[in-house]
Amino acid sequence: MDPNRFAYAFSVRLHDTDAAGRLFFGHLFRHAHDAYETFMTQVGLPLERLIREGEILLPLVHAEADYHRPLRQGDRVEVVLAIEEVRTRSFAVGYRFETQDGTLAATAKTVHLQINRDGSPAAGLDDAIRGAILPYLHEDRPR
Template identity: 40%
Template sequence: MLRPVSTPFSSLVVVRLGRTDSAGVWYFTEALDLAHEVFEEFLSSSGAPLHLFLAPGSVRLPIVHAEADFRAPVRCGDSLRVSLAITSCTKRSFSVVCDFQLLDGTPVASTRIVHAGAAASGSGSADLPESLLQALGALA
């Protein structure tokens, strides 16, 4: 287990019409999609944008597990504060945890997404690149 990040990252998102469904709330997969968007924003701000890990020959970062809990409805136009933390970082995997709150502090959802390092060839696991560990805050 490497060092957990000490400074959580946060971002503001607004739930737009295309993320809602005819039950009148955000469609459930959108919490996970927004969590991934905030993770990409975090990576960019940390100097290791995701597209580096999409290049041919790069170690890949497939998602091996994702989950979301929902506590209160979210509607079109709602602004959400998303707080992101990297947890459980090892040499070969890490978890991205996000908490979603309305601007009045009401918790509405939380997500956890687990990435693992995979060989560029697509088969077999691989150590996470040092540039990524640095960005995740797992290196001193």
């Protein structure tokens, strides 16, 4: 197994679904963010600490998703997270939502921009953040 692979699992709950019994589109981003929060904690950058104590913030500035097959209540889903791009002040996170049998159900991408606590632009991505996420950089990962 790739030591620089991060995966987060969840089950689609009844409250995640819409009237058609499928995962409500917006909940895909909630699960992506849950995976992101867990990832950041695993790499030593828990968001609650960054928000509470840090001098920097990492707001979301872009989000997109593609839905390949429906997810229904009871489905077990693995979210495979990878860093897709690291820029001067931002980084992109890619998410692959796969069913228990390995079928690709959805993909998503979020872009996070580092800013100073007062809202001003940061000079660059913090060295601790860059160092923590670079091992998970997979630019060639298919979406």
